[in-house]
Amino acid sequence: MSNEPWQMGEIAGPKKALIITKPSVVVGMVKKAKRALMVVGHEISKYDLGEESAIDYMIRIAETFKIPIVATAHTVSEFVKRSCYPIWWMSALDIANRLQDPEWEGLDGKGQYDLALFIGIPYYMEWTILSGLKHSAPNLKTISLDRYYQPHATWSFPNIKIDEWFTHMKEILGQIVEK
Amino acid sequence: MSNEPWQMGEIAGPKKALIITKPSVVVGMVKKAKRALMVVGHEISKYDLGEESAIDYMIRIAETFKIPIVATAHTVSEFVKRSCYPIWWMSALDIANRLQDPEWEGLDGKGQYDLALFIGIPYYMEWTILSGLKHSAPNLKTISLDRYYQPHATWSFPNIKIDEWFTHMKEILGQIVEK
Amino acid sequence: MTSRKSIHFKLDKLKSNLAEIDGLEVSIGKIMGEEWEEPFGPTPCPSLATLREWDLKLLKRYKPFYLPYCDVCCLCTMGKCDLTAGKRGACGLDICTQQSRIVLLACCIGAATHIGHARHLVEHLIEKYGRDSPIDIGKSVGVDIQAPVTRLVYGEKPETLGDLEEVLDYVENQVTQLLASTATGQEGDKIDFESKVFHAGMIDQVGMEVADMAQISAYGFPKADPEAPLVEIGMGVIDTKKPVILVIGHNVPPSVEIIDYMGEAGLSDSVEVAGICCTSIDATRYNPRAKIVGPISWQLRFIRSGIADVIVVDEQCIRTDVLIEAKRTMTPVIATAEKNCLGLTNRTRDPADEIVADLVEGRALGALIFDPEKVGEVAVRTAMLLAPKRMKFKVIPEAKEIVEGAGKCAQCRFTPCMRACPNNLPIREAMEQAAQGDLEGLSNLYEACIGCGRCESACTNELPIHSYIIGASEKRIREERFKIRAGRGAIQDVEIRRVGGPIVLGEIPGVIALVGCANYPKGGNEVAEIAGEFAKRRYIVTTSGCSAMSIGMYRDEDGRNLYEVYPGGFDAGGIVNVGSCVSNPHIAGAAIKIASIFAKRKLRGNYEEIADYIHNRVGAVGIAWGAITQKAASIASGFWRLGVPVIVGPHGSKYRRMLLGRKDRKEDWYVYDARTGDKVFVGPCPEHLFYAAETKEEAMVMAAKLCMRPNDTPKGRMIKLAHYIDLHKRFYKVMPDDLHLLVRTEADLPITMKDEVMKILAKKGWKGNVIPDPTLLPRLVHVKEGKRDEQ
Amino acid sequence: MTSRKSIHFKLDKLKSNLAEIDGLEVSIGKIMGEEWEEPFGPTPCPSLATLREWDLKLLKRYKPFYLPYCDVCCLCTMGKCDLTAGKRGACGLDICTQQSRIVLLACCIGAATHIGHARHLVEHLIEKYGRDSPIDIGKSVGVDIQAPVTRLVYGEKPETLGDLEEVLDYVENQVTQLLASTATGQEGDKIDFESKVFHAGMIDQVGMEVADMAQISAYGFPKADPEAPLVEIGMGVIDTKKPVILVIGHNVPPSVEIIDYMGEAGLSDSVEVAGICCTSIDATRYNPRAKIVGPISWQLRFIRSGIADVIVVDEQCIRTDVLIEAKRTMTPVIATAEKNCLGLTNRTRDPADEIVADLVEGRALGALIFDPEKVGEVAVRTAMLLAPKRMKFKVIPEAKEIVEGAGKCAQCRFTPCMRACPNNLPIREAMEQAAQGDLEGLSNLYEACIGCGRCESACTNELPIHSYIIGASEKRIREERFKIRAGRGAIQDVEIRRVGGPIVLGEIPGVIALVGCANYPKGGNEVAEIAGEFAKRRYIVTTSGCSAMSIGMYRDEDGRNLYEVYPGGFDAGGIVNVGSCVSNPHIAGAAIKIASIFAKRKLRGNYEEIADYIHNRVGAVGIAWGAITQKAASIASGFWRLGVPVIVGPHGSKYRRMLLGRKDRKEDWYVYDARTGDKVFVGPCPEHLFYAAETKEEAMVMAAKLCMRPNDTPKGRMIKLAHYIDLHKRFYKVMPDDLHLLVRTEADLPITMKDEVMKILAKKGWKGNVIPDPTLLPRLVHVKEGKRDEQ
Ligand code: SF4
Ligand code: SF4
Numbered sequence A, B: 001m002s003n004e005p006w007q008m009g010e011i012a013g014p015k016k017a018l019i020i021t022k023p024s025v026v027v028g029m030v031k032k033a034k035r036a037l038m039v040v041g042h043e044i045s046k047y048d049l050g051e052e053s054a055i056d057y058m059i060r061i062a063e064t065f066k067i068p069i070v071a072t073a074h075t076v077s078e079f080v081k082r083s084c085y086p087i088w089w090m091s092a093l094d095i096a097n098r099l100q101d102p103e104w105e106g107l108d109g110k111g112q113y114d115l116a117l118f119i120g121i122p123y124y125m126e127w128t129i130l131s132g133l134k135h136s137a138p139n140l141k142t143i144s145l146d147r148y149y150q151p152h153a154t155w156s157f158p159n160i161k162i163d164e165w166f167t168h169m170k171e172i173l174g175q176i177v178e179k
Numbered sequence C, D: 001m002t003s004r005k006s007i008h009f010k011l012d013k014l015k016s017n018l019a020e021i022d023g024l025e026v027s028i029g030k031i032m033g034e035e036w037e038e039p040f041g042p043t044p045c046p047s048l049a050t051l052r053e054w055d056l057k058l059l060k061r062y063k064p065f066y067l068p069y070c071d072v073c074c075l076c077t078m079g080k081c082d083l084t085a086g087k088r089g090a091c092g093l094d095i096c097t098q099q100s101r102i103v104l105l106a107c108c109i110g111a112a113t114h115i116g117h118a119r120h121l122v123e124h125l126i127e128k129y130g131r132d133s134p135i136d137i138g139k140s141v142g143v144d145i146q147a148p149v150t151r152l153v154y155g156e157k158p159e160t161l162g163d164l165e166e167v168l169d170y171v172e173n174q175v176t177q178l179l180a181s182t183a184t185g186q187e188g189d190k191i192d193f194e195s196k197v198f199h200a201g202m203i204d205q206v207g208m209e210v211a212d213m214a215q216i217s218a219y220g221f222p223k224a225d226p227e228a229p230l231v232e233i234g235m236g237v238i239d240t241k242k243p244v245i246l247v248i249g250h251n252v253p254p255s256v257e258i259i260d261y262m263g264e265a266g267l268s269d270s271v272e273v274a275g276i277c278c279t280s281i282d283a284t285r286y287n288p289r290a291k292i293v294g295p296i297s298w299q300l301r302f303i304r305s306g307i308a309d310v311i312v313v314d315e316q317c318i319r320t321d322v323l324i325e326a327k328r329t330m331t332p333v334i335a336t337a338e339k340n341c342l343g344l345t346n347r348t349r350d351p352a353d354e355i356v357a358d359l360v361e362g363r364a365l366g367a368l369i370f371d372p373e374k375v376g377e378v379a380v381r382t383a384m385l386l387a388p389k390r391m392k393f394k395v396i397p398e399a400k401e402i403v404e405g406a407g408k409c410a411q412c413r414f415t416p417c418m419r420a421c422p423n424n425l426p427i428r429e430a431m432e433q434a435a436q437g438d439l440e441g442l443s444n445l446y447e448a449c450i451g452c453g454r455c456e457s458a459c460t461n462e463l464p465i466h467s468y469i470i471g472a473s474e475k476r477i478r479e480e481r482f483k484i485r486a487g488r489g490a491i492q493d494v495e496i497r498r499v500g501g502p503i504v505l506g507e508i509p510g511v512i513a514l515v516g517c518a519n520y521p522k523g524g525n526e527v528a529e530i531a532g533e534f535a536k537r538r539y540i541v542t543t544s545g546c547s548a549m550s551i552g553m554y555r556d557e558d559g560r561n562l563y564e565v566y567p568g569g570f571d572a573g574g575i576v577n578v579g580s581c582v583s584n585p586h587i588a589g590a591a592i593k594i595a596s597i598f599a600k601r602k603l604r605g606n607y608e609e610i611a612d613y614i615h616n617r618v619g620a621v622g623i624a625w626g627a628i629t630q631k632a633a634s635i636a637s638g639f640w641r642l643g644v645p646v647i648v649g650p651h652g653s654k655y656r657r658m659l660l661g662r663k664d665r666k667e668d669w670y671v672y673d674a675r676t677g678d679k680v681f682v683g684p685c686p687e688h689l690f691y692a693a694e695t696k697e698e699a700m701v702m703a704a705k706l707c708m709r710p711n712d713t714p715k716g717r718m719i720k721l722a723h724y725i726d727l728h729k730r731f732y733k734v735m736p737d738d739l740h741l742l743v744r745t746e747a748d749l750p751i752t753m754k755d756e757v758m759k760i761l762a763k764k765g766w767k768g769n770v771i772p773d774p775t776l777l778p779r780l781v782h783v784k785e786g787k788r789d790e791q
């Protein structure tokens, strides 16, 4: 069940996300990408484990990878509170819509992206958005950083517990720093 | 891919067949069953590997398990040619329809079955029939003996080659005899 | 183009002067029955639940067996809902109800398609011929009962094109109501959904009847003519030296205008008009010089062959990628229907010259033209000018290219090509062989290939697999030169009079209707074989649409074409092509007319009684061996409500549920004896109402069996049993196991088999049964005091 | 019950005498415009492609972004077809076209549902009140433009119930044609599908308008009354000491007859009538003593509470398992609609006594009764007799039972319960807590629980999870005692005159329409918060259906009910409940009337110009925060064709595609200046046409932005910008990043923010823009020689 879609009816196929079995996959993908970005939705705030907050992780990962963050909905407010790392904001659908336009010039005017990491959009909405990208953005790879299996991503974690998830994030950070 | 539905669009889920990784699973299931039967469709004749013919295997398996065979469509003619093992015949839909009726008295008047092994019905048709049984016959377990993954069965082989398939059948036979 | 023509018409009349208002009155008055003496039956213009009790009777005997085609429902934003095995969706729905809902949805789409088509046709023909243009589908050959379905259901008999409009108002209303029932939170019961499915089918039959009556009458198609001309069919019959216009679809006005324009311009000999799907059938009904390429599955192969210089599409069954495919051969596409605009620019108001120039110069891939006359002109002129430039540019590769291409096949382990193929064809193996220079493997795929192109989409190496198959079958395709009898339309009353008795008594063993599309599991020849088998056995074989084509595209063991061997009359041993999809009601209509003409049952608004009659007495069976569409689904359901069983091919199992009788449940097979009121066991006759057969052999054996009816006389039953036993023994190599359920008296037994069968019967403890005057309707029992079994 | 009443009626008239025929003529004549001087506009009774060019203009700017909800298509027997990323189905279809096809299918279902409902209502009301019964939805308060949508689309103004029938003929015809377009092998272009989606939405608006006009007129609902009474809503308002009849659905006649029977029998004080979904709204419009339980999601909880002694369902939005649930509390169910028969026996012709006895004695779980009057009698009498027996038998467990039950929770690793929950609610955790005696976790789920019951279906241990949530929230539920303003119906012409200018000039910052169902991501309070926020900011807030209920079922920080705080007039700061789902066209109608009354644009059959007007000038935005059904989809699409943007909640992403503008593409945001013919950049106003917001905060910020229109005066834009910036800063904690696109001149700038914003604009290199007289239609440019930009 750990690699079945998290929400029960959201069956997908024939083309389904590869499972991220170890965090190094994520690191490898980002390093391989020419231009990557990270999309963070408002449910990121559900990823809090006591003193650890996922937003901080996302900021550190983005900083280390040197990739931009797009905060969707009102999530930007959380980032504004926390950091001066430059954050873009846009609705989830707007960023997705742009990601599938081969002519989009990117947040910085330097062109389209080839990798997008998603986290924190409500499961079913992220599901439909990733589906849109799977079908309409053939040159884009997508990674779901959420702790639920997202079948329409190119790569996704399986369904995992929150502490596992934090461990993975730590490992990702460790590995970026390492390399 | 070996455990994806054989025909490309025939996605299924959330509840999918368990994969038969070793033939002993089949033997175990049949032995555990109170009343089992085997349904053989006309594509059984596609399972010929030189001198080996799948029909003979089916007859031997059924004989050894002491379970009845229901030949669908005109398949009975093939059995009639070959053996005197008593064969029932009925259309694929008729036998399936009866299998989901808790009040059906069985071929022999002794009551409903709790296990049905399927083979040789065209993939997509077997797919829909197994789906019908999955949904409407809660007390029936189904096994697809075909060499294609049938997601709506309770148990199914993955997609395998024909020689692998023959090996499996031999093993099944060997194991029944053994035990 | 607006749909308000009819309203505008009325408006003008009303505005202009009083005399014309009177005219309008009369026409309304007429259809309202002033000239029809027959009183209304109990159910004219039935609404959703009017015939529900009849449906429940059928559905109690023929229970739905659901074959869920998906485990979830995805129809509203609370979904997707997992409905697996007992789970309920967020609206409370379970999996079986969801399947029945989807069946209803499909049948609504199917019915709407025919009705929408009928409306368009009627509006167009009224505009062209006037609303008083008479309905005449064979009066001169004695077709007195025109519109049997409309009479039966709607309760009126239309006499003019204008009369048809109100009939359409009614069916549009019913389709809307039915469709509404599929909304989230509407109908909650699966059996009620099934009843609505029947209603959709019945409504659909009215819509189709309207369409075909309108076009037969206005365009002068063959009128109930058993000797409708033989016309040419097959890719090999197209004269490729001429400019070729390919018409695809179902709504014939553009094709008619093409033919007319050619005539007026003196180009009838200079341009070929060839068609795919029903539009081509109807074009040949209009003018037997038009040609038929083949059924729906011939689209890709013919377009890619480059033979067509212009493609004109109207509506239904048209490949949605026709523009993309046509572009590859530089063939412009003219779209003509609001229902299928294909993203093209609307050129309806542009001068023909400009459009022709744009198409010929390649400035536009196609044009959208809603005016059929303009389509006629533009298509013909474009074809004439373009043909010399295109030089039949094709994208079907030559043998050499195929071998080369096949060499690039990666022989993928999990064969995406084969797994994408609806018929699971062994493409990889054929490729391997082809790579070695031998195209036979590819060519062997031709017969069972439904031309869908899915293999190409799936191929890892983007090989044009379907084109390879076609290229490898070049010789065979050149030999596709066949004949088909043009659609004859209705059945004559006199034919009904002749065969009514023999059919009802069982002496003509049955009416086999081969209808529907070309999603055949193993090729179209199977349909022709079925047709030949039953015609030879002197059943009445009727056919329409793509199935009628497949019967034509075949040669029997002796190399003969079945339409040449078997006559076109509605009689034992005939093969009767009624026409296109919308001609199907002539088949149902024949059954209805048997009840009316032969048995003198009242027709008007008397659905239940007539259906009961047909179900118990008319040994008709539909076979839709390659049924594909929602239209095929609703056509089938029209038969169900009349109690006529339908067999589909194995792909038909995807229609999500079957309606299966259970011959092992004796209690299911009782009818009332109308003479006595007694309940009488009549055996499983007919055993199923809807049913997917796995093989053609199974279909034939079952069809023979499903022709039996409770009303069969001993002689009739004897004949039917003889065929059933014979086919069973031939294909199954054993005697049937259910003879004890089908034999009522010893007199039922085929003489040559008597001893053999009697032994079997004895073993089963068979005891004879009464042959009743069968009905499922207690109200039809001739009331005798203290005797009537009210239920 | 048959649908032929109207035909029968005509028939009788025609048959009986000539005078009556004349009567019929006049009524046809009238609707045909003899008494209406306004000449026809260009597009009365548009058919599928009539308004295609307008649609293409919108769709070029607001391109569909497809969110495929399934990778395959399963609609015909050639499927399933894998359509993943570029693959094509067996009919040639690609994934995007398939999504647009499903959207059209959904909108056809939605439109058919309203139209079918309208037809049923009109037939019933004609039968009861006569076809000459006048349409009057507020004449006494000066509603001169009745039926603005019908005038605009159909091109006529209905004056009597009878006039509505022809309007329905037209919309039924169009629905049929649209549905036909979804058949396999029909429309092949996704943008053409989208255009047809718009058509479906427009047709649907006509159908809804007909329905609401009919019921307002015939039943005397509040007529454009800003002071429609406040009525009671909430589970806590039901007097459980009385027998309670629960009505569920949308089609009010049975509820009306229940109320009337109670009145006649002197039982008005003895029985409670309480409803769920729109039928309850309409019941309170009929009689303000009726009560509303809550929106669609209140069904399970209320049925299980056992409070209802009889349940009467009509059509739409009814749980399909209502019989099963009602059986558990021993509550009989009366089904009343052909569209939803629930498998019950048809008792329409049985004496009321018998039916009542069967229901009271428990011999039948329910009854199917198509005659509303009989329903009224049976429901009331059954409730009276049954209430003392049932003793409000409930299946909601007490605290103790819940704790016990929760103890049986297996704390499943992959939490089937949570994974089945549409809102992903943390059920396992709540169970764990409950097992320890603390029900707070369960009670915390109440607000966001949409009452779907899927968790229960999925639970490994078959725990009645939803009932536990309800049981744990007992106190809260008892406190569900709120008010809602009864649906007022149309907007008065005088109100339009008052606000037309301020809206068009931008001084009333916008019209926010909160409509649709209750599939809220985090509960209904969000809708109320949105309503309160915008009312406070003096937008005009309009609402209907379940959203109107959610607004009522809320207390603000000060414990106040919003309907008590904000007036019901169509004016700045009003919260305007127009009524049930079919009342939605009053909202569109208000926009249309602004164009007509304020701007004097011609209405009759002049769709394109009016839509262009609304799109460029009327700052209206729809928010369907919990949109569920196909009806909600078609309601949204009716707004799209008028150029009015619609925001849905996150679950709305399952509607398969969005229509998104791209503010980064400058070229997309030009309009014609009607004064000069110049093309003028006007910025992304409005930025999107259809769009799912992730959170209510996002929705509010976006709604404020989407209210901007090219026509805004500087003062108007200033006000709108001020709200946008304020909300943006409040929720996002930063300034918007697109002010340079929204500010045309310095005069647009809110004074208090001027410096701050000017700095931002300077950084972006902002240069001012002209404020045009905006239109997308070149033909509306005032022609000046050599100046007009023809395109
Ligand atoms: S219609 Fe019912 S079963 Fe289907 S998705 Fe909606 S809630 Fe689920
Ligand atoms: S085109 Fe023919 S071979 Fe290819 S997938 Fe379709 S049926 Fe199979």
Ligand code: SF4
Pocket: C408, C409, C410, C411, C412, C415, C416, C417, C418, C427, C428, C431, C458, C459, C460, C461, C462, C463, C465
């Ligand atoms: S998918 Fe293409 S490359 Fe692979 S085996 Fe099939 S034909 Fe060959």
Ligand code: SF4
Pocket: C069, C070, C071, C072, C073, C074, C080, D069, D070, D071, D072, D073, D074, D080
């Ligand atoms: S019903 Fe069809 S479209 Fe919906 S999820 Fe299932 S396969 Fe996909």
Ligand code: SF4
Pocket: D073, D074, D075, D076, D077, D078, D079, D080, D081, D088, D089, D090, D091, D092, D093, D184, D185
């Ligand atoms: S409609 Fe087209 S895409 Fe859908 S199943 Fe049929 S062939 Fe495939």
Ligand code: SF4
Pocket: D420, D421, D422, D423, D424, D425, D427, D445, D448, D449, D450, D451, D452, D453, D454, D455, D456, D465, D466, D469
């Ligand atoms: S009933 Fe409530 S808790 Fe249960 S699945 Fe539905 S929304 Fe979730």
Ligand code: SF4
Pocket: D408, D409, D410, D411, D412, D415, D416, D417, D418, D427, D428, D431, D458, D459, D460, D461, D462, D463, D465
């Ligand atoms: S599925 Fe049922 S048993 Fe399992 S965790 Fe959820 S509530 Fe507990």
Ligand code: SF4
Pocket: D277, D278, D295, D296, D316, D317, D515, D516, D517, D518, D544, D545, D546, D547, D581, D628, D629, D631, D632
């Ligand atoms: S708002 Fe939606 S859920 Fe509520 S009654 Fe209307 S359609 Fe049904």
